[in-house]
Amino acid sequence: MMARTSTAPATPVLSVRDLSINFGGVRAVQNVSFDIASGCIYSVIGPNGAGKTTLFNLITGVYVPTAGEILLDGQPVQGQPPHRLARRGVARTFQNLQVCLNMTALENVMVGAHLRLDRNVLKAAFRWPSLRRADQALHQEAAELMRFVGLEHALEARADAMSYGALKRLEIARALAMKPRLLFLDEPAAGLNPRETLEIDELIRKVAVSGVTVVLVEHDMKMVMSLSDRILVLDYGKKLAEGTAAEIRQDPAVIAAYLGAGAAGETP
Numbered sequence: 001m002m003a004r005t006s007t008a009p010a011t012p013v014l015s016v017r018d019l020s021i022n023f024g025g026v027r028a029v030q031n032v033s034f035d036i037a038s039g040c041i042y043s044v045i046g047p048n049g050a051g052k053t054t055l056f057n058l059i060t061g062v063y064v065p066t067a068g069e070i071l072l073d074g075q076p077v078q079g080q081p082p083h084r085l086a087r088r089g090v091a092r093t094f095q096n097l098q099v100c101l102n103m104t105a106l107e108n109v110m111v112g113a114h115l116r117l118d119r120n121v122l123k124a125a126f127r128w129p130s131l132r133r134a135d136q137a138l139h140q141e142a143a144e145l146m147r148f149v150g151l152e153h154a155l156e157a158r159a160d161a162m163s164y165g166a167l168k169r170l171e172i173a174r175a176l177a178m179k180p181r182l183l184f185l186d187e188p189a190a191g192l193n194p195r196e197t198l199e200i201d202e203l204i205r206k207v208a209v210s211g212v213t214v215v216l217v218e219h220d221m222k223m224v225m226s227l228s229d230r231i232l233v234l235d236y237g238k239k240l241a242e243g244t245a246a247e248i249r250q251d252p253a254v255i256a257a258y259l260g261a262g263a264a265g266e267t268p
C-alpha cells in the first residue's frame with residue numbers, strides 16, 4: 001500500500017487528462033483531469049447527474065471519450081474495450097448488482113476469474129460446464145476470495161438466497177478474482193443498512209491494504225470522508241475541486257454545490 005504521505009510517487013497508476021464526453025447536447029464530463037497514486041483510496045463525489053458514473057464508464061472502456069486521454073501507468077488506453085482494460089488490471093462493480101442469481105456464490109466468483117480470459121459474463125457462463133470440471137485451482141482461489149470478503153460461510157449458497165449486503169460483497173469478490181490493480185466501485189454502500197455499510201467500509205480498507213488501488217463513487221459522505229486518501233468533486237460534468245478529505249470539507253465551492261453549510265461528514 002502507498003505510504004500515506006503528501007509526496008506523490010513518480011508515475012500515477014491512472015492519469016486522466018482533459019477528459020470529455022458529450023451525449024448529444026449533454027456535456028456529461030467536461031475537461032476533467034486528475035491523477036491517482038498507486039495503492040490509495042480515491043473517491044469521486046458530486047450531486048446526482050454530476051457525471052460520476054459516466055467518468056467510471058469512460059475509464060473502464062464502456063464509453064469512448066469525445067476528447068482527452070486516459071493513461072494507465074503512463075500508457076494511453078482511452079477507447080480500449082472493457083475486456084482489454086480488464087486484462088490490464090482494471091475491474092469494477094456496478095451501481096446495480098450484476099450477479100448471476102441462479103449460480104452459487106462461489107460459482108459467481110469463479111466466473112469472475114474466467115473473465116480474466118473471456119470478454120463477458122455470458123460467454124464465461126456458457127463455457128461453465130467444462131471449466132467447472134477443469135479447474136480446481138480456480139475453485140481454491142475463489143474460496144479464498146470469499147473468505148477475504150467475509151462470505152466463507154456462504155460458499156455453496158445460491159446467490160438469489162443471499163442478502164443484498166452479502167451480494168454487494170460477492171460482487172467485490174468477483175471483481176477481485178480478475179486480479180485487478182485498479183478496482184472501481186460504483187456506490188458500494190447504496191441500499192445497505194449501517195452494519196452492512198461498516199462491513200463494506202472495512203472491506204474496502206482491506207482491499208487497499210492488499211495493494212489494489214480503489215476508486216470509489218459513493219454518496220455516503222461519512223464513509224467517503226473517513227476512507228479516502230483523495231477526493232475528486234464533480235459538478236455538472238466539471239471538476240469542482242480535488243484534495244484530501246480535510247481540504248474538500250472546507251472548500252467553499254464544494255460546500256455550496258454539494259455538502260451544504262456545516263454538513264461535511266454526513267450524507268447530503
Ligand SMILES: Nc1ncnc2c1ncn2[C@@H]1O[C@H](COP(=O)(O)OP(=O)(O)OP(=O)(O)O)[C@@H](O)[C@H]1O
Nearest residue numbers: 023026027028046047048049050051052053054055
Ligand atoms: N448514455 C447516456 N446518454 C445520454 N445521457 C447520458 C448517458 N449517460 C449519462 N447521461 C447524462 O449525463 C449526465 C451525467 O450522468 P451520470 O449518470 O454520469 O451522473 P452521476 O453523477 O453518476 O449521477 P448519480 O449520482 O445520480 O448516479 C446526466 O445528465 C445524465 O442524464
